[in-house]
Amino acid sequence: MIGIPSAVAAATTYYVSPTGSDSAAGTKSAPWATMAHAQDIAKAGDTVYFRGGTYAYTHANSDCSSQTAKVDAITLSKSGSSGSPIRYWAYPGEKPVFDFSGVSDDCRIKGFDVTASYVHLKGLGVTGVPQNNDLNHESWGIYVAGSDNTFEQLDLHDNMGPGLFIQKGGGNLVLNSDSHDNYDPYSSSGAGSNADGFGAHIAAGYSGNMFQGCRSWWNSDDGFDLINAKSSVTIDHSWSWRNGYVPETTTASGNGAGFKAGGYGGDYETGGAKHTVRFSVAFANRSAGFYTNHHTVANDYFNNTSYGNHPDFNMLGVDSNGDAVGLGKLRNNVAYTGTLTSNMSGTDSAYNTWNLGITLSDGQFQSVSTSGWDAARLSDGSLPVLTKLRPAANSDLIDAGTDVGLPYNGSAPDLGAFETG
Known part of the structure; x- marks a missing residue:
């Protein structure tokens, strides 16, 4: 008889509940109370289910050494292994919410600090991470420094800083997650200037990080920020939509790009990494829908739709001397209303609506509504299927693109984020 691998045979399922006790057995009928205790016990291949309800935190797990130090409310430092992650999942059909609004430590706060590798968070809510002084740029909902982790079906909102931020580590997947209504009112660089929906400011040497099926809206700074x-x-x-405002208002706040795909500040001579943004939608952001942000190399922008941004595509890059140049490879993109493009001189731009001379109108789309994009996700967590900004039946956008090595139907790719058929 073929033996069962020990990692699989030893896998155990545990349970945590807001009404549990860490002195209990960790079973469904006798759950634990905290993630910290679950991490002490769980090992590679195990699953820890969190029952619905609120897990409220009032303090970090270490003291602030100064007002500018960083502390964690939850530190995930125990790693799983390849093929056998440690899973911290919402119990099916229930919503556990980790509420950090009561944390009073007087320094920078991370709700979750994930230094481990091969862990999988799924179905959790993260809210309320505060700023308790005005000496720092932001706090963070989830701060990632490990590798090969999965962050799935998370709801990150009302944090005083980015919902999820990758500082280092490779192979991390942020999947089917939402980040919205984040605002940093006490930022030392100005109110609202650092609360992105999702951020990835990763050092060199960490490949394979991806955001897939994610939504970002009403964040005071950018929707996605790769600076x-x-x-x-x-x-x-x-x-990504309606970023750059105090959440749920029209009061201007931070930068307000939908997708800020790079940039290095004043560091123009150390090379750069090529990012890819594809099959994505930006609309009604305060500034650019898709923004190169003084990047040093040409990113790939394939099959995206930008509607009503200012501008829709801004390809402002820099050369090794810090001089402004247009940078980016753009194919099969749609820009409609708002200001269409800027800083395109020098880019590799072809088969986009502005190159092909397609006359756009509302009738080219099934709908141009900017409401309802926060509709409930499908049962597997994937994005809802909406008519908005999809090509109409006889649209000139259908089969008007060029093959860039990505899947398509028909004789050629459609233009924009949504492929018909």
Whole structure:
């Protein structure tokens, strides 16, 4: 008889509940109370289910050494292994919410600090991470420094800083997650200037990080921000809207780009990493829908739709002297209303609506509504199927693109984020 691998045979399922006790057995009928205790016990291949309800935190797990130090409310430092991650999952059909609004430590706060590798968070809510002084740029909902982790079906909102931020590590997948209504009112660089939906400011040497099927809206700074990321990042099938405002208002706040795909500040001479943004949608952001942000290399922008941004595509890059140049390879993109493009001189731009001379109108789309994009996700966590900004039946966008090595139907790719058929 073929033996069962020991890692599989030894896998155990545990349970945590807001009404549990860490002195209990960790079973469904006798759950634990905290993630910290679950991490002490769980090992590679195990699953820890969190029952619905609120897990409220009032303090970090270490003291602030200064007002500018960083502390964690939850530190995930125990790693799983390849093929056998440690899973911290919402119990099916229930929503556990980790609420950090009561944390009073007087320094920078991470709700979750994930230094481990091969862990999988799924179905959790993360909210309320505060700023308790005005000496720092931001706090963070989830701060990632490990590799090969999966962050799936997370709801990250009302944090005083980015919902999820990757500082280093490779092979991390942020899948089918939402980040919204994040605002940093006490930022030392100005109110609202650092609360992105998702951020990845990764050092060199960490490849394979991806955001897939994610949504970002009503964040005070940018929807997705890759500034200072010196390892390649892919953003795939994701949506970003109404960023750059105090959440749920029209009061201007931070930068307000939908997808800020790179940039290095004043560091123009150390090379750069090529990022890819594909099959994604930006609309009604305060500034650019898709923005190169003084990047040093040409990113790939394939099959994206930008509607009503200012501008829709801004390809402002820099050369090794810090001089402004247009940078980017753009194929099969749609720009409609708002200001269509800027800083395109020098880019590799072809088979986009502005290159092909396609006359766009509302009738080219099934709908141009900017409401309802936060609709409930499908049962597997994937994006809802909406008519908005999809090509109409006889649209000139259908089969008007060029093959860039990505899947398509018909004789050629459609233009924009949504492929018909």
